[in-house]
Amino acid sequence: xxxxxxxxxxxxxxxxxxxxxxxxxxxxxxxxxxxxxxxxxxxxxxxxxxxxxxxxxxxxxxxxxxxxxxxxxxxxxxxxxxxxxxxxxxxxxxxxxxxxxxxxxxxxxxxxxxxxxxxxxxxxxxxxxxxxxxxxxxxxxxxxxxxxxxxxxxxxxxxxxxxxxxxxxxx
Amino acid sequence: xxxxxxxxxxxxxxxxxxxxxxxxxxxxxxxxxxxxxxxxxxxxxxxxxxxxxxxxxxxxxxxxxxxxxxxxxxxxxxxxxxxxxxxxxxxxxxxxxxxxxxxxxxxxxxxxxxxxxxxxxxxxxxxxxxxxxxxxxxxxxxxxxxxxxxxxxxxxxxxxxxxxxxxxxxxxxxxxxxxxxxxxxxxxxxxxxxxxxxxxxxxxxxxxxxxxxxxxxxxxxxxxxxxxxxxxxxxxxxxxxxxxxxxxxxxxxxxxxxxxxxx
Numbered sequence: 272x273x274x275x276x277x278x279x280x281x282x283x284x285x286x287x288x289x290x291x292x293x294x295x296x297x298x299x300x301x302x303x304x305x306x307x308x309x310x311x312x313x314x315x316x317x318x319x320x321x322x323x324x325x326x327x328x329x330x331x332x333x334x335x336x337x338x339x340x341x342x343x344x345x346x347x348x349x350x351x352x353x354x355x356x357x358x359x360x361x362x363x364x365x366x367x368x369x370x371x372x373x374x375x376x377x378x379x380x381x382x383x384x385x386x387x388x389x390x391x392x393x394x395x396x397x398x399x400x401x402x403x404x405x406x407x408x409x410x411x412x413x414x415x416x417x418x419x420x421x422x423x424x425x426x427x428x429x430x431x432x433x434x435x436x437x438x439x440x441x442x
Numbered sequence: 443x444x445x446x447x448x449x450x451x452x453x454x455x456x457x458x459x460x461x462x463x464x465x466x467x468x469x470x471x472x473x474x475x476x477x478x479x480x481x482x483x484x485x486x487x488x489x490x491x492x493x494x495x496x497x498x499x500x501x502x503x504x505x506x507x508x509x510x511x512x513x514x515x516x517x518x519x520x521x522x523x524x525x526x527x528x529x530x531x532x533x534x535x536x537x538x539x540x541x542x543x544x545x546x547x548x549x550x551x552x553x554x555x556x557x558x559x560x561x562x563x564x565x566x567x568x569x570x571x572x573x574x575x576x577x578x579x580x581x582x583x584x585x586x587x588x589x590x591x592x593x594x595x596x597x598x599x600x601x602x603x604x605x606x607x608x609x610x611x612x613x614x615x616x617x618x619x620x621x622x623x624x625x626x627x628x629x630x631x632x633x634x635x636x637x638x639x640x641x642x643x644x645x646x647x648x649x650x651x652x653x654x655x656x657x658x659x660x661x662x663x664x665x666x667x668x669x670x671x672x673x674x675x676x677x678x679x680x681x682x683x684x685x686x687x688x689x690x691x692x693x694x695x696x697x698x699x700x701x702x703x704x705x
Contacts, residue, residue, distance in 0.1 A: 272509060272510075275501045275505075275506065276499070276500050276501050278501075279499070279501035279505065280499050283499065293505050293508065296501070297505070297508055297509050297515070300509055300512070301512060301514040301515050305514065374495065375495035375498055375499070378491055378492055382492070393492060397488075397492040397493055398493055398495070399496065400493075402457075402459070403457065403459050418450050418453060418459070419450055421453050421457070422449050422450040422452070422453040425453060425485050425488055425489070426449075428488060429484060429485075429488055432488070432491070435491075436488050436491045
């Protein structure tokens with residue numbers, strides 16, 4: 272099944288419940304096969320599937336808009352956490368793997384706490400490597416919106432993860 | 443550039459979505475601003491962490507199974523074997539029937555009533571013409587009748603003509619009959635209260651009835667077959683690939699003599 276892992280990752284971060292995520296992925300394949308004649312050969316299949324999944328999510332489970340003002344809270348520049356840098360990048364031992372697993376869960380949980388507008392873009396661009404143009408096409412929004420929402424989304428996500436992800440560089 | 447304005451550009455720079463003046467502008471700002479440099483580094487670390495977190499996340503096997511069993515996604519293969527199963531169900535009875543047909547058909551063929559020789563049909567046609575049951579085209583000269591009959595078989599063969607003037611008979615009409623797919627040209631001679639019919643068709647001497655009496659004309663080297671039914675006599679002989687039959691209530695010897703003289 273093409274792009275199953277990718278669709279699952281997107282679904283699991285968009286939907287609140289695992290069952291919803293499973294439903295989204297399954298329904299995406301069913302919808303895609305049902306409207307395969309609409310897919311233009313040679314275009315981005317992964318993006319097309321993702322757009323179907325997002326539209327499904329939008330129709331079924333989309334939560335009420337919750338705009339969060341990240342500018343209000345400037346706290347967080349004084350980062351204490353340097354969790355990621357503490358994990359060796361090369362030759363990680365068993366203990367490191369456990370730590371990485373814990374961090375992945377923390378990141379996943381933090382992404383799920385983001386408002387949908389930010390959450391979707393963090394997943395599409397940071398996790399799934401879509402370009403801004405592809406993300407804009409998937410979400411049917413302007414390119415500038417992608418950039419601004421990503422910026423705000425990362426700011427908010429950092430706040431959630433400030434104890435776990437940071438940088439050695441201090442202000 | 444103010445730091446507030448730099449935030450979105452830092453995001454785009456990290457994602458390699460900037461080109462030209464914007465890229466140069468933000469790179470210069472970051473170079474001179476420790477706060478934005480820190481935000482840049484922080485976003486880089488965050489993006490990397492999110493990417494790594496996602497890389498380890500795979501679809502569970504249960505989901506794969508669920509999709510694999512969704513008939514909307516993976517349609518069941520067309521039941522190409524279903525007809526085979528059905529045919530297997532009826533295979534033995536079908537074979538039995540086929541075998542029965544193979545055995546019974548030859549038996550039925552051998553037991554069939556012997557096909558009536560074409561020559562015997564001439565007697566029936568004659569009776570029908572006499573009885574008025576069979577109409578034929580009248581009129582025209584003997585040559586015109588012959589020509590019409592010749593054309594009726596697309597020139598495949600011409601009707602045999604007889605000179606029956608001694609009996610005061612002349613050709614008055616003709617018709618075409620078909621028996622077992624073979625066309626028979628019939629010429630009707632009438633005169634002085636007598637009717638003689640003459641039949642011409644493509645055939646061999648095997649067309650003679652088995653019970654016919656054979657007379658061999660040594661001079662003309664021709665076999666003549668005489669037969670009769672219900673007081674109607676017939677004389678058959680072959681000329682090349684043509685069979686000629688004269689049918690009349692005339693006595694058999696006289697009819698044979700007539701046939702021999704015209705052969």
